[in-house]
Amino acid sequence: MAVxxxxxxxxxxxxxxxxxxxxAHVRYPNRRDLVIFEFAEGSxxxxxxxxxxxxxxxxxxxxxxxxxxxxxxxxxNTGNANAGTGTLxxxxxQKICEALAGIAGVVTQEILPFSTGVxxxxxxxxxxxxxxxxxxxxxxxxxxxxxxxxxxxxxxxPKGASEQFELDGVxxxxxxxxKGAGMIRPNMAxxxxxxxxxxxxxxxxxxxxxxDAANQSFNRITIDGDTSTNDSCIFAATGQAGGQEIQSxxxxxxxxxxxxLTRVMKRLAQLIVRDGEGATKFITVTVEGxxxxxxxxxxxxxxxxxxxxxxAIFASDPNWGRILCAIGYxxxxxxDVEKVQVWLDEVQLCKDGGAAADYTEEAGAxxxxxxxxxxxxxxxxxxxxxxxxxxxxxxxYVKINADYRS
Amino acid sequence: MAVxxxxxxxxxxxxxxxxxxxxAHVRYPNRRDLVIFEFAEGSxxxxxxxxxxxxxxxxxxxxxxxxxxxxxxxxxNTGNANAGTGTLxxxxxQKICEALAGIAGVVTQEILPFSTGVxxxxxxxxxxxxxxxxxxxxxxxxxxxxxxxxxxxxxxxPKGASEQFELDGVxxxxxxxxKGAGMIRPNMAxxxxxxxxxxxxxxxxxxxxxxDAANQSFNRITIDGDTSTNDSCIFAATGQAGGQEIQSxxxxxxxxxxxxLTRVMKRLAQLIVRDGEGATKFITVTVEGxxxxxxxxxxxxxxxxxxxxxxAIFASDPNWGRILCAIGYxxxxxxDVEKVQVWLDEVQLCKDGGAAADYTEEAGAxxxxxxxxxxxxxxxxxxxxxxxxxxxxxxxYVKINADYRS
Numbered sequence: 169m170a171v172x173x174x175x176x177x178x179x180x181x182x183x184x185x186x187x188x189x190x191x192a193h194v195r196y197p198n199r200r201d202l203v204i205f206e207f208a209e210g211s212x213x214x215x216x217x218x219x220x221x222x223x224x225x226x227x228x229x230x231x232x233x234x235x236x237x238x239x240x241x242x243x244x245n246t247g248n249a250n251a252g253t254g255t256l257x258x259x260x261x262q263k264i265c266e267a268l269a270g271i272a273g274v275v276t277q278e279i280l281p282f283s284t285g286v287x288x289x290x291x292x293x294x295x296x297x298x299x300x301x302x303x304x305x306x307x308x309x310x311x312x313x314x315x316x317x318x319x320x321x322x323x324x325x326p327k328g329a330s331e332q333f334e335l336d337g338v339x340x341x342x343x344x345x346x347k348g349a350g351m352i353r354p355n356m357a358x359x360x361x362x363x364x365x366x367x368x369x370x371x372x373x374x375x376x377x378x379x380d381a382a383n384q385s386f387n388r389i390t391i392d393g394d395t396s397t398n399d400s401c402i403f404a405a406t407g408q409a410g411g412q413e414i415q416s417x418x419x420x421x422x423x424x425x426x427x428x429l430t431r432v433m434k435r436l437a438q439l440i441v442r443d444g445e446g447a448t449k450f451i452t453v454t455v456e457g458x459x460x461x462x463x464x465x466x467x468x469x470x471x472x473x474x475x476x477x478x479x480a481i482f483a484s485d486p487n488w489g490r491i492l493c494a495i496g497y498x499x500x501x502x503x504d505v506e507k508v509q510v511w512l513d514e515v516q517l518c519k520d521g522g523a524a525a526d527y528t529e530e531a532g533a534x535x536x537x538x539x540x541x542x543x544x545x546x547x548x549x550x551x552x553x554x555x556x557x558x559x560x561x562x563x564x565y566v567k568i569n570a571d572y573r574s
Numbered sequence: 575m576a577v578x579x580x581x582x583x584x585x586x587x588x589x590x591x592x593x594x595x596x597x598a599h600v601r602y603p604n605r606r607d608l609v610i611f612e613f614a615e616g617s618x619x620x621x622x623x624x625x626x627x628x629x630x631x632x633x634x635x636x637x638x639x640x641x642x643x644x645x646x647x648x649x650x651n652t653g654n655a656n657a658g659t660g661t662l663x664x665x666x667x668q669k670i671c672e673a674l675a676g677i678a679g680v681v682t683q684e685i686l687p688f689s690t691g692v693x694x695x696x697x698x699x700x701x702x703x704x705x706x707x708x709x710x711x712x713x714x715x716x717x718x719x720x721x722x723x724x725x726x727x728x729x730x731x732p733k734g735a736s737e738q739f740e741l742d743g744v745x746x747x748x749x750x751x752x753k754g755a756g757m758i759r760p761n762m763a764x765x766x767x768x769x770x771x772x773x774x775x776x777x778x779x780x781x782x783x784x785x786d787a788a789n790q791s792f793n794r795i796t797i798d799g800d801t802s803t804n805d806s807c808i809f810a811a812t813g814q815a816g817g818q819e820i821q822s823x824x825x826x827x828x829x830x831x832x833x834x835l836t837r838v839m840k841r842l843a844q845l846i847v848r849d850g851e852g853a854t855k856f857i858t859v860t861v862e863g864x865x866x867x868x869x870x871x872x873x874x875x876x877x878x879x880x881x882x883x884x885x886a887i888f889a890s891d892p893n894w895g896r897i898l899c900a901i902g903y904x905x906x907x908x909x910d911v912e913k914v915q916v917w918l919d920e921v922q923l924c925k926d927g928g929a930a931a932d933y934t935e936e937a938g939a940x941x942x943x944x945x946x947x948x949x950x951x952x953x954x955x956x957x958x959x960x961x962x963x964x965x966x967x968x969x970x971y972v973k974i975n976a977d978y979r980s
Contacts, residue, residue, distance in 0.1 A: 492657075522660025
């Protein structure tokens with residue numbers, strides 16, 4: 169069960185975006201597993217992708233196609249990641265793009281393919297190609313919720329976020345979906361997210377907006393140097409709601425769009441953590457007082473990745489020694505441990521590197537029993553700050569990942 | 575249950591080493607939890623310690639004492655790590671050293687303290703000091719097995735290794751013990767090991783022998799940049815079995831001692847993995863064909879730390895996609911994935927970055943069902959090679975670590 173409120177909001181339609189889907193039987197019968205996005209001509213589309221050396225065939229093709237042409241269609245299958253599949257995997261992804269290009273009447277480079285699911289098996293390419301026509305024929309504006317369901321793997325809940333905002337009297341929409349999976353070390357979850365707005369934004373700004381927002385959202389849970397073979401996030405601006413194109417990051421409207429996009433992507437990223445495999449708790453790890461954000465991130469990830477911290481939280485055990493230990497091995501140069509403070513929500517666990525004098529196990533346990541909590545660390549050596557999001561490590565994590573292929 | 579054969583061998587007495595122990599009730603009643611080692615005058619003692627910034631009070635004191643004097647006594651308690659305990663923790667460790675120095679008639683700097691157990695609580699220093707006299711009075715040569723039991727925490731079995739070897743017609747002994755704990759990411763296990771020989775070795779060579787052997791044993795499971803607050807390994811050469819002192823690394827006898835020490839320490843390190851919390855399988859990860867040993871280690875640790883790989887092995891699922899994924903995010907510069915080969919024992923899973931043509935799930939599953947296996951990776955870019963040892967991730971790992979303090 170996901171942690172906290174994960175209900176789908178009202179998914180506002182984005183002008184210039186249509187979505188179709190079908191049951192292509194990629195891996196399991198009776199489930200929506202093939203989704204197509206169509207972006208209106210003139211849309212600007214940007215992507216950020218996994219850094220994994222073994223990036224999957226669809227990732228390699230999407231990156232190439234994005235460089236060559238502006239994307240008009242996304243084609244996404246679940247059930248099979250088409251990763252570790254060699255030359256045949258590339259050919260299969262290419263075939264699917266060609267087939268959809270034929271149906272849609274565009275060139276192959278205008279199609280971006282995405283896959284998620286089991287690694288190391290070849291795609292059932294005939295079944296996917298057979299599903300393209302029914303999915304294409306179902307294209308409609310109001311289908312974001314269907315798309316959210318159609319990209320799930322071990323997710324227990326579809327994930328969506330949607331906002332409307334106003335620029336110079338015009339109302340615009342920002343809507344997106346995401347899917348995730350294993351969260352013990354977020355780097356191995358396969359994360360996909362697709363976000364679109366009907367605001368008019370210049371092409372190069374779309375890439376910048378996406379990169380900056382990803383750095384505050386998905387890159388704080390998963391898309392960073394350590395990623396799965398398939399992680400991808402796409403942002404499209406169709407410009408179909410009218411208004412003057414935003415052409416500069418100094419434009420006041422740019423700042424508003426950036427805020428909305430970051431908020432939507434943070435929500436989509438946090439939903440992945442809330443639905444982490446076996447997760448029972450949602451944990452925000454904030455590290456402040458660093459010399460720079462890099463070292464804040466190092467410490468935050470060190471805590472967020474620690475199986476000993478995560479099992480202690482699962483057990484509602486305020487074992488702050490494990491948190492100190494994780495801070496200690498984050499390899500921060502010349503860390504003065506006697507300046508380190510640690511809080512669990514408002515309860516100070518550690519003061520000046522040791523137990524806080526007024527700390528009691530009861531106070532710590534009270535916070536630990538909550539389903540959401542913040543671990544806050546002050547390194548006492550600067551003004552930089554950063555935050556990552558994670559979940560606990562439960563019996564069910566092992567069960568889900570030990571059983572995944574069976 | 576530990577994996578494979580973990581029985582204690584015949585623990586040969588080391589001339590010049592005496593061991594005492596007692597029940598000091600540090601945390602639990604009715605268990606041996608306080609151990610003293612005595613080294614004959616003139617022994618040469620070296621240590622390697624955790625790199626964790628929050629290194630525990632006893633580690634800080636042991637490092638200082640080793641710089642000031644030659645060690646004559648070790649005092650080791652289990653049940654409480656005396657870590658994250660601030661100034662009071664340092665004072666407590668110091669008090670214990672002073673008390674033992676008084677009993678033994680040596681100076682305080684000749685005592686090295688060690689602690690393992692719960693982090694963040696103050697030592698029950700009065701109970702430990704009360705135990706020093708009975709432990710001291712029990713000092714005897716033939717007590718290595720008692721010592722191995724007396725330093726256990728969540729270990730399910732005492733750990734020992736012992737060999738006899740000959741140099742220029744003289745028979746010498748090398749005997750050691752170790753203890754470990756959580757192994758999902760070995761960096762967080764608290765590892766202690768104490769090894770001694772009665773061979774005569776010059777002081778500076780003792781440190782070099784220890785450092786080199788640690789790099790092939792404990793540093794391939796735990797004592798590296800990422801370590802717990804308390805990890806320590808001590809090596810003492812008493813010289814009490816006679817013979818000419820070894821004074822150069824070029825001495826043929828040095829090479830023999832180095833081999834024996836490395837073999838004993840590898841066994842002690844592997845015993846910790848075999849007894850990893852919840853471990854059901856013992857996994858050797860060998861990476862060859864690297865440009866240097868650092869990158870071989872990076873890849874090996876990336877695989878050995880991957881919870882997705884470890885849960886797949888627990889489930890006997892030859893999910894080689896997870897292994898490829900872990901290789902891919904090890905951040906090896908310019909890795910040509912199409913040159914990567916992966917074997918599980920003798921079964922080739924991946925050839926040239928994709929599935930090996932003649933690989934079958936049955937062949938992979940057959941190896942996965944064994945309690946011991948080797949994952950071998952060839953990076954295809956050089957001649958360097960390195961090996962790390964790990965275990966799988968089971969339900970019981972979560973259970974043990976969620977329950978540890980209750």
